Amino acid sequence: MLKALRKSFxxxxxxxxxxxxxxxxxxxxxxAAGYNAIWAFFxxxxxFSGTGQYLIVSMLAVGAxxxxxxxxxxxxxxxxxxxxxxxxxxxxxxxxxxxYLIFGLTDETYAxxxxxxxxEGITRQAFYAAVTFLNHCYWIIxxxxxxxxxxxxxxSTKGIEFVMTALFSILVVEQxxxxxxxxxxxxxxxxxxxxxxxxxADNFLIPALLAVSVVLMCMKPILDKExxxx
Amino acid sequence: xxxxxxSIGIVAAMAGVTAxxxxxxxxFFGHGKEPAKWIVYLGKVLPPALMSVLIIxxxxxxxxxxxxxxxxxxxxxxxxxxxxxxxxxxxLSLGVSTVLYMILVQTGVFxx
Numbered sequence: 001m002l003k004a005l006r007k008s009f010x011x012x013x014x015x016x017x018x019x020x021x022x023x024x025x026x027x028x029x030x031x032a033a034g035y036n037a038i039w040a041f042f043x044x045x046x047x048f049s050g051t052g053q054y055l056i057v058s059m060l061a062v063g064a065x066x067x068x069x070x071x072x073x074x075x076x077x078x079x080x081x082x083x084x085x086x087x088x089x090x091x092x093x094x095x096x097x098x099x100y101l102i103f104g105l106t107d108e109t110y111a112x113x114x115x116x117x118x119x120e121g122i123t124r125q126a127f128y129a130a131v132t133f134l135n136h137c138y139w140i141i142x143x144x145x146x147x148x149x150x151x152x153x154x155x156s157t158k159g160i161e162f163v164m165t166a167l168f169s170i171l172v173v174e175q176x177x178x179x180x181x182x183x184x185x186x187x188x189x190x191x192x193x194x195x196x197x198x199x200x201a202d203n204f205l206i207p208a209l210l211a212v213s214v215v216l217m218c219m220k221p222i223l224d225k226e227x228x229x230x
Numbered sequence: 231x232x233x234x235x236x237s238i239g240i241v242a243a244m245a246g247v248t249a250x251x252x253x254x255x256x257x258f259f260g261h262g263k264e265p266a267k268w269i270v271y272l273g274k275v276l277p278p279a280l281m282s283v284l285i286i287x288x289x290x291x292x293x294x295x296x297x298x299x300x301x302x303x304x305x306x307x308x309x310x311x312x313x314x315x316x317x318x319x320x321x322l323s324l325g326v327s328t329v330l331y332m333i334l335v336q337t338g339v340f341x342x
Contacts (some may be wrong), residue, residue, distance in 0.1 A: 017321065018321060021325070022324070033231055035237070042241070046245040047241070047245045048248075052244055055244075055284070055287075056240060059244075060231065061231065063232040063233075063240075064240060066239055066240070066243050069240050069244055069247075070243050070247055073244045074250075074251065076280055076284070077247065077248050077251040078280075079276070080248070080252045081251050081252075081269075081273065082255075082273045084251075084252055084255035085255040085259065102252050102253055103249060103252060103253075105252050156332075156336055158332065158335060158336055159328075159331050159333075159334070160328060160332060162303075162306060162327070162331035163324055165285065165289070165306075165307060165310075166306065166307070166323065166324045166327045166331075168281050168284040168285045169285060169311050169314070170311065170314040171281040172311065175277055175278035175281050179278055184275040184276075185278040185282050186282070187279055188279030188281065188282030188283045189282040189283075189285070191283075192286035192287070201290040204290065205287060205290075208283060208286070212279050212283060213272075213276075216275045217268070220271055223271075223275060224271045224274075
């Protein structure tokens with residue numbers, strides 16, 4: 001296992017440089033919301049999702065309702081389903097480790113495992129497991145560090161919560177580049193604004209998510225044409 | 231901050247659903263089975279739509295009539311997006327826009 005970790009390390013390096021600062025920002029926000037490093041550790045271990053954990057800080061801060069957490073997480077993480085789908089063949093017959101590998105299938109882990117080949121001298125499953133585990137560790141280290149030192153930094157961290165807005169902003173750009181048709185992105189922009197204006201900041205999210213899902217389903221005949229729009 | 235059990239509930243809800251979305255394909259589809267067409271369709275259209283929804287979610291408490299009038303938010307979103315279109319470097323886009331935002335709100339330059 002140590003050999004696998006050593007050989008896989010260089011493949012995980014880009015993730016190291018991404019997860020430590022991103023996890024750190026999560027930890028800082030979490031401690032600013034009143035939660036200590038034990039919470040940060042616990043969340044990084046059991047959730048292991050950047051978008052999810054940024055979102056959860058604001059949900060914890062206001063004590064969001066469980067249904068809104070369930071629905072938002074489900075829609076937000078719908079994409080994981082497709083990562084998993086494309087890994088089914090790769091993860092076929094690799095033993096019990098598979099269940100940990102699936103658990104750790106984040107955007108970044110997927111990006112590496114779906115493109116890189118295992119280095120010589122270690123097995124496929126050892127490579128997958130090592131990369132997933134290293135990424136998980138980086139994420140935990142970043143989160144715990146942020147929660148530990150967030151309160152004692154020599155400068156104010158006021159405004160650091162903008163990292164969540166910035167993350168979604170760049171994801172909009174990436175989605176925009178990845179799709180030819182921008183109608184889904186525009187629907188996702190307009191309907192929540194209408195919901196926000198009518199229902200206000202505390203109640204707009206669930207109706208907005210439902211409206212977006214229903215409208216997208218209704219538009220399937222228009223949007224879902226083979227090779228044309230999506 | 232929520233009380234202990236509310237917090238545990240929120241974390242458990244998110245962890246549970248996150249794990250479910252990751253495990254579902256392996257539990258329900260396995261080797262060689264295809265998911266229904268509407269699931270595949272949602273998989274294409276939901277991600278771009280959801281990112282837009284979440285930007286609005288991030289801006290839901292911004293007051294455009296007082297304080298900074300939403301100027302730091304809009305400006306820094308533009309910086310994050312512009313940098314990302316230009317350089318496609320996640321850390322650069324996040325770092326520059328977030329630090330700029332922190333400077334803007336801490337100095338209160340747009341509060342008038």
